[in-house]
């Protein structure tokens with residue numbers, strides 16, 4: 001029985017699942033840096049192309065290193081099938097576009113990563129697909145937004161950057177009553193802390209660029225769901241349009257999965273320690289951490305997540321000026337728009353990831369000019385707290 005099929009615990013699956021060992025018996029998974037494949041005979045070539053016999057034909061379609069990454073992700077997520085993509089945005093775009101055609105309608109939560117919101121508001125309409133954006137925590141708003149032609153629901157939870165948590169099981173029910181499918185962007189929760197498919201979602205997407213790599217090196221993405229969903233809606237789009245993950249990046253991500261639980265656990269501990277150290281600080285007007293009992297959706301978190309988060313967000317006094325003073329005074333923690341890295345990072349959403357939104361749209365989402373998103377890395381928590389508290393003196 002392979003590690004993909006036996007019900008080992010997640011940590012074990014992340015080290016062993018999906019391994020394809022070559023004739024050389026290597027310990028570490030091989031990197032198949034190849035575009036194509038040669039065939040022993042023309043007959044075998046014909047049979048593989050027609051699908052009569054299994055086998056690789058071209059790395060835009062599939063590749064052994066990509067397959068190992070996909071199978072390991074599927075084993076972790078508890079999904080029947082997975083397909084890797086070049087970036088998280090390729091996964092999100094394909095996951096949405098594969099479910100709709102001209103004349104269809106999408107309902108999505110308003111609180112989305114900027115590029116995801118752009119795809120829904122700006123890109124889908126060019127192909128005749130309309131959308132309604134709702135407050136994701138308001139279940140009545142999801143119900144009211146449904147139209148006869150609604151085919152897909154989309155949400156991320158916890159959201160970027162306010163770490164709002166949406167009741168995935170309840171939204172999945174609303175979607176299914178409307179004969180629509182629910183796609184969940186599970187980047188912030190990671191596959192370790194939240195399993196949207198178990199909660200009723202039809203499709204899960206990741207930017208593997210974040211915690212899955214976790215060391216700031218490569219871009220990648222993955223789409224997971226049932227075998228039927230993947231075959232009916234995504235398989236051909238991915239093969240024919242080609243947002244393929246490079247085998248090299250697949251290898252980096254595959255090897256990173258082995259250490260994912262160790263890294264995410266330590267990053268979560270660090271985020272929680274920082275959040276607790278900041279609670280009640282006089283320069284902070286708002287603190288959001290999914291692992292604290294004062295989180296606005298603490299009940300839902302207990303119900304659908306296994307732990308808090310590697311991220312916490314806080315609003316400093318003084319708006320943009322206060323935030324910039326804080327960011328510029330940090331010595332250890334880097335200013336960036338990325339997250340999930342071994343290095344602790346801070347982001348100012350108003351001027352980066354959510355710059356495209358109008359000030360009114362940001363206010364509606366609770367993204368104030370003083371809001372800062374902190375992504376905890378693997379450093380010693382005392383060094384992080386020292387850096388943050390020293391920089392806070394400048395606010």
Ligand SMILES: Cc1ncc(COP(=O)(O)O)c(C=O)c1O
Pocket residue numbers: 087088089090092113115116156160185187188206207208209210219220221
């Ligand atoms: C929630 C979320 N979804 C999707 C993406 C897109 O991922 P990528 O940058 O790998 O395309 C990001 C990236 O920041 C993200 O934060």
